[in-house]
Amino acid sequence: MTFKKLSYFFVWFTISTFFSCTQEEKGILVNNISEFNQAVPNLKPGDNLILADGKWENVELKLIAKGTAEAPIIMRAQTPGKVIISGQSNLRISGEYIVASDLVFKDGFTPTSEVIALRTSKEALANHTRITNCVIDGFNNPERFDADTWVSIYGKNNQFDHNTLINKGNQGVTFAIKMNTEASQENGHIVEYNYFGPRQVLGSNGGETVRIGTSHYSRKYSNSIVRKNYFDRCNGEHEIISNKSCGNEFRDNVFFESQGTLTMRHGHHTLVENNYFLGNRKPNTGGIRIINEYQTVKNNYMAGLTGYRFRGALVIMNGVPNSPINRYNQVVDSKMEGNIVVDSDYIQLCAGSDEERSAVPVGTTFKDNIIMGKTNLTPFTIYDDVSGIEFSGNIMNEEATLPLPEGFTKVEFSLSRNENGLRVPSQPLIEKAGFESIKLPVSKDETGANYYPKNDITTTFGSGKMVQVAPGENTIIEALETSQPGDVLELENGGEYLLTKYAFVNHTITIRAKEGSKALIKSEKSSFFKIENGGALLLDNILVDGAESPDQAGNNVISTSKYSMNQNYALVVKNCEVKDLDKNHTFDFLKIYKNTFADSIQIINSNFKNVTGSILILDTEVEDLGIYNVENVAILDSKFEDVQGSIANIYRGGTDESTFGPITSVKGVEITNSGKGKRNKIGAVLRFHGVQTLIIDSVQISDSKGVDLFMTNGEPITKVSNVTFTNSAGLKTNGEPYDSENIVVNNK
Numbered sequence: 228m229t230f231k232k233l234s235y236f237f238v239w240f241t242i243s244t245f246f247s248c249t250q251e252e253k254g255i256l257v258n259n260i261s262e263f264n265q266a267v268p269n270l271k272p273g274d275n276l277i278l279a280d281g282k283w284e285n286v287e288l289k290l291i292a293k294g295t296a297e298a299p300i301i302m303r304a305q306t307p308g309k310v311i312i313s314g315q316s317n318l319r320i321s322g323e324y325i326v327a328s329d330l331v332f333k334d335g336f337t338p339t340s341e342v343i344a345l346r347t348s349k350e351a352l353a354n355h356t357r358i359t360n361c362v363i364d365g366f367n368n369p370e371r372f373d374a375d376t377w378v379s380i381y382g383k384n385n386q387f388d389h390n391t392l393i394n395k396g397n398q399g400v401t402f403a404i405k406m407n408t409e410a411s412q413e414n415g416h417i418v419e420y421n422y423f424g425p426r427q428v429l430g431s432n433g434g435e436t437v438r439i440g441t442s443h444y445s446r447k448y449s450n451s452i453v454r455k456n457y458f459d460r461c462n463g464e465h466e467i468i469s470n471k472s473c474g475n476e477f478r479d480n481v482f483f484e485s486q487g488t489l490t491m492r493h494g495h496h497t498l499v500e501n502n503y504f505l506g507n508r509k510p511n512t513g514g515i516r517i518i519n520e521y522q523t524v525k526n527n528y529m530a531g532l533t534g535y536r537f538r539g540a541l542v543i544m545n546g547v548p549n550s551p552i553n554r555y556n557q558v559v560d561s562k563m564e565g566n567i568v569v570d571s572d573y574i575q576l577c578a579g580s581d582e583e584r585s586a587v588p589v590g591t592t593f594k595d596n597i598i599m600g601k602t603n604l605t606p607f608t609i610y611d612d613v614s615g616i617e618f619s620g621n622i623m624n625e626e627a628t629l630p631l632p633e634g635f636t637k638v639e640f641s642l643s644r645n646e647n648g649l650r651v652p653s654q655p656l657i658e659k660a661g662f663e664s665i666k667l668p669v670s671k672d673e674t675g676a677n678y679y680p681k682n683d684i685t686t687t688f689g690s691g692k693m694v695q696v697a698p699g700e701n702t703i704i705e706a707l708e709t710s711q712p713g714d715v716l717e718l719e720n721g722g723e724y725l726l727t728k729y730a731f732v733n734h735t736i737t738i739r740a741k742e743g744s745k746a747l748i749k750s751e752k753s754s755f756f757k758i759e760n761g762g763a764l765l766l767d768n769i770l771v772d773g774a775e776s777p778d779q780a781g782n783n784v785i786s787t788s789k790y791s792m793n794q795n796y797a798l799v800v801k802n803c804e805v806k807d808l809d810k811n812h813t814f815d816f817l818k819i820y821k822n823t824f825a826d827s828i829q830i831i832n833s834n835f836k837n838v839t840g841s842i843l844i845l846d847t848e849v850e851d852l853g854i855y856n857v858e859n860v861a862i863l864d865s866k867f868e869d870v871q872g873s874i875a876n877i878y879r880g881g882t883d884e885s886t887f888g889p890i891t892s893v894k895g896v897e898i899t900n901s902g903k904g905k906r907n908k909i910g911a912v913l914r915f916h917g918v919q920t921l922i923i924d925s926v927q928i929s930d931s932k933g934v935d936l937f938m939t940n941g942e943p944i945t946k947v948s949n950v951t952f953t954n955s956a957g958l959k960t961n962g963e964p965y966d967s968e969n970i971v972v973n974n975k
């Protein structure tokens with residue numbers, strides 16, 4: 228059986244579905260799980276097992292069957308996209324020459340650790356089997372860190388094509404090729420024309436979109452081909468693809484605005500060719516990272532990538548001498564050749580060099596690469612000895628700084644947009660790099676299940692309708708209950724709004740008063756707003772007053788769900804005034820719970836006065852597993868006065884290197900008489916532990932506790948400038964008073 232035959236078969240099959248009456252007459256229609264279970268043992272080569280249109284809820288479909296190369300067994304939906312598998316459900320297949328197609332998994336999650344698995348037991352695997360035209364959409368375990376894999380391919384010679392996998396929210400690889408027994412090695416799987424749609428930032432390791440193998444079996448060959456797939460905003464973690472086995476090919480894929488890189492994490496003899504990485508200057512967008520031996524990276528195109536360190540456009544890592552199988556193999560005899568890198572910021576050689584990773588690349592070439600751009604004129608960072616890399620024929624534009632005296636030539640800057648909408652250097656340079664033309668090897672439309680939309684999954688603030696909300700009791704809650712995602716609830720200037728119940732925020736909502744006097748909100752409950760799973764809240768021009776809050780400890784203005792949230796939330800507070808959060812002790816502004824994650828928390832141009840608790844405490848992930856609570860935090864142009872707790876406490880523990888955040892800015896901030904309450908256990912007004920990018924600028928701290936920085940792993944970027952401490956504790960890093968030329972502290 229060859230894949231050509233399978234493809235031929237599929238063409239026939241697709242055409243024949245247009246004549247669905249005759250098709251159904253030949254097929255075996257099953258209406259529910261018990262009919263399915265009765266039909267499966269009797270399936271013969273050439274049979275068509277047809278799942279009736281409708282909702283299949285709480286079904287564990289187990290298909291054990293044996294087709295032939297000429298007459299595969301087909302399991303499909305009566306109408307593509309009209310069979311919805313929901314609830315606690317999954318699909319397992321073993322046998323051979325089976326095609327499963329047209330199924331949609333949504334509104335549920337798998338009770339096991341896989342949604343689709345090409346095995347029915349550890350021994351019973353599927354070979355020569357194809358999954359096509361299927362969808363898994365948001366099929367997420369409600370427990371964010373209850374990990375599962377959406378698709379696990381076992382066995383040999385299987386094909387996964389034209390599927391749509393979007394919106395994975397919980398931990399676990401989206402698509403994995405497993406190699407845990409010999410029967411799943413040297414497998415020759417083909418993964419093509421799939422749409423790997425948006426995957427939110429996980430805030431932990433375990434958010435890979437594709438993984439082939441694991442470190443344990445990484446010196447075995449998989450020989451898989453991953454081609455013509457479209458990766459759209461796959462932002463789970465810094466490995467979009469984690470290659471962990473030998474002999475794989477990645478070609479003709481498109482990576483659109485995806486954070487992270489195609490990483491050759493383990494395994495040798497990988498070919499990475501003609502992939503297109505389009506960053507559009509989005510944060511943390513990266514390219515290709517080489518680790519291990521005999522890797523070939525050639526004729527790839529990267530544009531607008533901003534990622535640095537392990538997320539650079541091109542990265543060659545240092546290894547660990549005699550590396551254990553799960554650490555970093557030295558880079559040996561590898562090639563990075565003929566790649567075109569435009570408008571991208573970082574190329575990193577000997578990345579990760581440290582005491583442990585001291586084995587520099589050897590026998591490796593870096594040649595005929597075209598690196599052109601003005602976004603960063605010194606794009607190369609060389610962390611260690613590069614004498615084991617041969618440089619030749621590389622081109623950079625004349626404004627840039629060459630990283631080395633040999634192997635690079637300067638030419639005139641020549642980027643322009645070509646007929647395919649891509650930024651390209653001049654044609655002679657394109658040809659010099661070994662390309663004929665610069666054109667996406669696959670379009671978004673060519674990928675994924677043909678019946679399923681590729682709509683955006685996120686709503687932005689203000690994208691819905693405007694709803695006028697009259698002052699009074701619970702009018703905000705009534706408006707929230709009938710609101711749609713993106714709606715703006717507009718309050719009256721100077722109006723008074725009382726909440727006698729929790730205001731649940733279940734989707735993206737803006738609550739604002741027009742420019743002018745603020746609208747006043749009070750609450751009689753222990754929280755004003757509760758951001759539930761799927762929620763996001765923007766408050767604008769609001770006065771929040773704790774005067775009606777209950778006389779009990781531990782109130783807050785905004786809290787997350789108490790339960791695990793598998794969808795990231797966002798919170799923006801701008802032009803607001805928050806005062807008298809002082810009914811009893813520990814009245815916080817924001818209270819978050821474990822297993823929740825914010826894409827973004829912003830406080831802009833707002834004032835806080837007289838608070839018995841803290842403003843932003845983001846420290847619930849205390850196990851030091853590299854999990855944290857927030858990706859981006861910005862506190863800008865705001866004042867804090869008489870806050871007994873801390874203004875911000877952000878914690879990311881552990882030494883995991885697979886995430887980007889937290890990324891934090893504190894600028895234009897005044898802190899007065901704060902942090903001195905006896906319940907402020909951290910003893911600081913600002914405390915940042917393991918924050919990966921931290922900018923503190925123009926901050927005045929008076930009569931307050933100080934600032935504590937704990938810089939842990941991952942070469943954090945920390946810039947502190949124009950900080951004035953008056954009658955306050957100063958700035959400490961890792962417990963010591965700060966003393967560095969890179970950081971300016973004006974301590975009066």
Ligand code: CA
Pocket residue numbers: 432433434435464466469885
């Ligand atoms: Ca990872």
